[in-house]
Amino acid sequence: MKYVDEYRDAKQARAWAQRILRLVTRPWQIMEICGGQTHAILRFGIDRLLPDQIRLIHGPGCPVCVTPVELIDKAIAIASRPEVIFCSFGDMLRVPGSAMDLLGAKARGGDVRVVYSPMDAVALAQRHLDREVVFFAVGFETTAPANAMAAAHAARLGLRNFSLLVAHVLVPPAIRAILDSPDCRVQGFLAAGHVCTVMGTDQxxxxxxxxxxxxxxxGFEPLDLLQGIAQCIEQLEAGRAEVAIQYRRSVRPEGNVGARRLMDQVFQPVERKWRGMGLIPASGLGLRPEYSQLDAERRFDVGHLTA
Structure with missing residues (x-):
């Protein structure tokens, strides 16, 4: 399969592992940011290919992992209302809240539906004008443009029965929070290619x-990660600290300018609590005032819920 098989070539993977071995002269600790990278590292045994001097520290994880309990509780409270059709990507349904998860809410009668795009939720709102349709807008910067598009489209249509429960998180503030920790031992980062495809690298x-x-x-394939580790080690060994792009088949320094513009039109930075990390200033996205009519947290008065 083009753009997949060639990045899983075992012979090349061993060659990159040998190159890393030749580069290393001392211990280094590198953090991969995204759970998708962690999954690939463990699935393909990349950590076992590396020399003992390199320690991979698994980072904050995916947006699903870091969504705090209180946001799940808000989602469950909204989804449990009889007038609501609650839409979510499937990966959020088993994330635990303080008492249950969204599948539990569905089992108790909540109309919880898996969708594959936020635009599916907009279409549901158009078909069910007698119901409140809520989309759980979760994700790094990667999914924010599509959710912004759904919000803008719903606003243009004048849909009064569509809203978003926004749980977006932003990567750069989390990296700063990690580095500001007095116990931080991370010496280099592997940033997530899908995030930077949207946002670029200027941040x-x-x-x-x-x-x-x-x-x-x-990127997220074995050779992507091995090449990224090699590039990081090269910089560390040379005493350099630069932003480099290994994932050049997708990432440009400027990112996706149109997607960023749409995000900025609909969303603004807000403080956000991360599961396992606590409250991080300006590390999330919330709806701008001109889109506040689409804010499910306000519409259903669940802002007071805390874990």
Missing amino acids: YEPIAHRYDVPIVVT
Whole structure:
């Protein structure tokens, strides 16, 4: 399969592992940011190919992992209302809240539906004008443009029965929070290629320079990750701290300009609590005031719910 098989070539993977072995002269600790990277590292045994001097620290994880309990509780409270059709990607249904998960809410009679796009939820709202349709807008910057598009489209249509429960999180503030920790031992980062496909790399440059850490943007296949680790080690061994793009088949320094523009039109930075990390300033996205009529948290008065 093009763009997959060639990045899983075992012979090349062993060659990159040998190259990394030749580069390393001392111990280094590197964090991969995204749970998708972690999954690939463990699935393909990349950690076992690396020399003992390299320690991979698994980062904050995917947006599903870091969604806090209180947001899940808000989702469940909304989904349990009889007038609501609650729409979500399937990966959120088993994330535990304080008492149950969304599948539990569905089992108790909530109309919880898996959709494959936020536009599916908009279409449901058009077909069910007598119901309130809520989409659980979860994700890194990767999914924010599609959710912004759904919000803008619903606003243009004048849909009064569509809203978003927004749980977006932003990667750069989380990296800064990690590096600001007095116990931080991370010396380099593997940034997530899908995030940077949207956002580009300009937000990472100040982090690399201020904290003197290399940041390498990688894809999610074995060779992507091995090449990214090699690029990170090259910088660490040379005493450099730069932003580099390994995932060049998808990422450009400027990102997707149109997607970023749409995000900025609909969303604004807000503080966000991360499961396992706590409250991080300006690390999430919320709806701008001009889209506040689409805010499910306000519409259903669940802002007071805390874990």
